[in-house]
Amino acid sequence: MPRYKLLIEYAGTFYAGWQRQDGPxxxxxxxxxxxxxxxxEEATLMTAGRTDAGVHAxxxxxxxxxxxxxxxxKICAALNAHLRLAGEAIVLLAAEQVGEDFNARFSAVKRHYLYRILNRRAPPALDNQRVWWVPYRLNAEKMHKAAQILLGRHDFTTFRAAQCQAQSPVRSLDRLDVWQEGEFIEIHAAAQSxxxxxxxxxxxxxxxxxxxxWSKRDLKQALxxxxxxxxxxxxxxxxxYLMQVDYA
Incomplete structure (x- = not known):
C-alpha cells in the first residue's frame, strides 16, 4: 500500500486542534x-505535531x-479541491510518495515553531486571531537575552501543561530567538520535540x-x-505556528 507524505498549511482558528474528535x-x-x-477510503493520518485548538501551521x-x-x-490537487469545496481553511502545499519506513512523527529530527506578538496600542484587524496582541511596550532585546537561559537540555516541568502526557519533562531546546520587526515581536523555537x-x-x-x-534571574529561577x-x-x-519539520 503506497504511503504519501503531505505538507500542510492551515488556519487553526476554525478547528478544535489537529486530532480527530467526535463532534468538534x-x-x-x-x-x-x-x-x-x-x-x-477510510484513511488515518499520522502527523508530526498535534497542534491545539487555535494553533496554526x-x-x-x-x-x-x-x-x-x-x-x-494528482492526489494533492484532488484533496485540495475537496477541501475547498467543503469550505475548509486547509491547504496541501505538496505531496510525495515515500517508503514504508517513513513516519511523519517518529522520523522527525527537528520541529520549528514561530510565536507572533503584535506589540502596539491598537488591536489587530487584518491579523485578528493570528497574533497575540500585547498593547504595552515590550523590550525584545531583553526577551532574547533571557531566552538563552532556556537553551540546552533541562527539566522543563515549569513550562509544560499540567495535563501533558509526555513520560519525561526533560527536553533539549536547540533554538529560542526573539527579535522585533516593526510592530511585531517574533519568537522562534526549534527542538526535536x-x-x-x-x-x-x-x-x-x-x-x-x-x-x-521579570528579570533574567527570575526566568532562571522559574526553570x-x-x-x-x-x-x-x-x-x-x-x-x-508550526512552521517546519525536518527529517534526516
Whole structure:
C-alpha cells in the first residue's frame, strides 16, 4: 500500500486542534473526510505535531497509507479541491510518495515553531486571531537575552501543561530567538520535540521579561524550580505556528 507524505498549511482558528474528535471540527478530521470523498477510503493520518485548538501551521507534515495508486501531485490537487469545496481553511502545499519506513512523527529530527506578538496600542484587524496582541511596550532585546537561559537540555516541568502526557519533562531546546520587526515581536523555537504548551509557556514568561516584571534571574529561577506554578501566564494559542519539520 503506497504511503504519501503531505505538507500542510492551515488556519487553526476554525478547528478544535489537529486530532480527530467526535463532534468538534478538527484538521485531521477534515483531511480524512476529503480523502474519503476523493477515493472512498477510510484513511488515518499520522502527523508530526498535534497542534491545539487555535494553533496554526505553515509547514505541518503528515503521512497516510492509501490503496489508491495515483501520482502524488494528482492526489494533492484532488484533496485540495475537496477541501475547498467543503469550505475548509486547509491547504496541501505538496505531496510525495515515500517508503514504508517513513513516519511523519517518529522520523522527525527537528520541529520549528514561530510565536507572533503584535506589540502596539491598537488591536489587530487584518491579523485578528493570528497574533497575540500585547498593547504595552515590550523590550525584545531583553526577551532574547533571557531566552538563552532556556537553551540546552533541562527539566522543563515549569513550562509544560499540567495535563501533558509526555513520560519525561526533560527536553533539549536547540533554538529560542526573539527579535522585533516593526510592530511585531517574533519568537522562534526549534527542538526535536516539545512538551504540551511548552512554547506558549515560554512566550508568556518572556513577555513578563519584556515588560519589566521579570528579570533574567527570575526566568532562571522559574526553570530551576521545576514547578508549574512558577510559570508566567500562558500565551494564547492563536499566536503560535508550526512552521517546519525536518527529517534526516
Amino acid at each position: 471540527k478538527t484538521v485531521q478530521g477534515a483531511i480524512e473526510a476529503a480523502i474519503k470523498a476523493f477515493c472512498a 505553515r509547514g505541518a507534515v503528515a503521512h497516510v497509507d492509501l490503496a489508491l495508486h495515483r501520482p502524488a501531485a 516539545f512538551l504540551h504548551n511548552q512554547i506558549r509557556s515560554f512566550a508568556g514568561s518572556l513577555v513578563e521579561v519584556g515588560r519589566g516584571k 530551576e524550580a521545576r514547578d508549574r506554578a512558577r510559570c508566567g501566564p500562558v500565551a494564547p494559542p492563536h499566536g503560535l
